[in-house]
Amino acid sequence: MGKHAGFLRVPHSVHDSAYGWIPVPIASIRNGAGPVVLLLAGVHGDEYEGQIALSKLVRSLAPDQITGQIIVLTMANFPAAEAGLRTSPIDGGNLNRVFPGDPTGTPTQMIADYIERYLLPRCDYLIDLHSGGTSLFYPPTLLRGQGYTQQEAVMLKAIQDAFDLPYAWVFTGGGGPNSTARTAMGAGNRNGVVSVMAELGGAGAVTPSILAQTERGLRRVLHRLALLSGAGPVPQNKTREMHALGTICIYDRGVFEPVKDIGDDISEGEVSGYVLRLDRPLEAPTEVISSFTGTILCKRPLGQVKCGDVVYQVAADTT
Template sequence: MAATLITSEVDLDANGKQAGYLRVPHSVDRSAYGWIGLPIVSIKNGAGPTMLMLAGVHGDEYEGQIALTKLSRELEPQDIDGQLIILTMANYPAARASRRVSPIDEGNLNRSFPGNAMGAPTQMIAHYIEEVLLPRSDYMVDLHSGGTSLFYPATLLRGMGATEEERAKLQLLEHAFDLPFAWVFGGGGRQSTGRTALAAANRNGVVSVMAELGGGGGIDRTILADAERGLRRVLHKLKMLPGYQPDGTRGTRALSVQGSVYCYDDGVFEPFKDIADPVSPHEALGQIHFPDQPQREPAHVVSPFGGIVLAKRTLSHVQRGDAVYQIADDIQEN
């Protein structure tokens, strides 16, 4: 096992269902020998793939935390062929505080891989996932949302695949998850230098996908249901949940992200577009009002891209550099 100061209360080699904590050492004024507890669940039974599922990598993203909490509670070892490892609140300090980043070290876990075994808590967590959990995994699903500031429809994210075999497996996961949209991008492979969980999975040869599931600081019931359904469909497709009976496929619209649309003024943003609305290049997508200067004309926010709205800002107050939309367009894979 890779050198790490994190200890697990769960024996990942043991069969059965176990729930406990990953103990991240954290010495502070109120607790000289204390630790931060990351909830971990292992459900293991017989032969089969090992699947790692993450939520709470960003603490203000909730659909995934709920979906994995319910899954870990409802599944029993006899339901599973293989092993399912679940982290419901992967960056526990951030999730407990309902923040994108950790209040302890301001660490953004999805920008911290490959981490540091001797670093700050967020770096230690990233290192443990990359060096301990991923090497024993065949697949990974990382559940996100738009967080406090953005909203996404239920969207799967995946790479093209570094090999034909990996591409086929990624397409299989996309079709099994069966979300309304898929964001397909390049890069990946064992030489990946990215700092995200997906990049960490790539470096370990783990077939991995991510999902953006709502956002805006709340829970969308339809998107949560899509996530719960998709997780079970994925496990079934990998022959890890043989007793599940999937319903019919609904279909996924594959997209390539063109880019984000940003503000250049401070004020209050009035959007003109909603999710999946068409967008033309140079079209005004909204305008910024200036309540502190009531006579000032609003400033239009113009898209440099064409396509459709994939993500939309949920917070009305904006500052220069804030993204208010993300634009994507249809992709045709060869």
């Protein structure tokens, strides 16, 4: 019971620390019997809104404000978060691509194993906070499945409504106890945990308005799950439900000139932007053509591009 904070110790024997370990910060707030929720941030280290929001939430909540338990990892892949990188500088690991992990593997694999085998089996709910990181920018968007059972479907929609973000990306497949996804949400599904994720800004920066929406949404969700007392629902905005159609990629090298922004409509065959070779000012730019008809859901904020980079994600309304 009460509020506690400490570290998960990931063994890491190296040249200058033979018996060393990597400290993964963890906090718990518990009071009485009730639901248990795991809140994750820093799965990718260059995604900041979630890390800030969870740090502020842990500081602000007192045990007598909740019923149940809130478990928080503010910097889930600590080496990546400490370095401000998407992946771990120790082993190159992308934590959201290695679940279920390996207890005798690399540090990133060990972190994934602990979350999947020891934390998630204790939980009823998982909320995994992300952003577009350095290379993408998303408007505040909740990501969820359709629900493996009718009961789960109802709860996922309730969490979406409570988080109350401008967009919701609803997956059209996957989920359930047989999920093979190597993500934290996949791990949650395998453990029977009602799981959602959020994309909250990006471009390697913090957007005050998105941070405010994140903090508001978290408290609304905790209240809806009967964990947080005294918050009370506030007027709900409108969430636009969408499903992803695909991405618009680059097949050249240069500087990208976008002609579309987040929320803009685009048609199959339409020019979404141009790749310019600035070292060849007389050379005509390369057109970047959309293969989809829909709405721009996320955008690459970086100017320089190379073959294989994604500059847009396109989505369509679910109804």
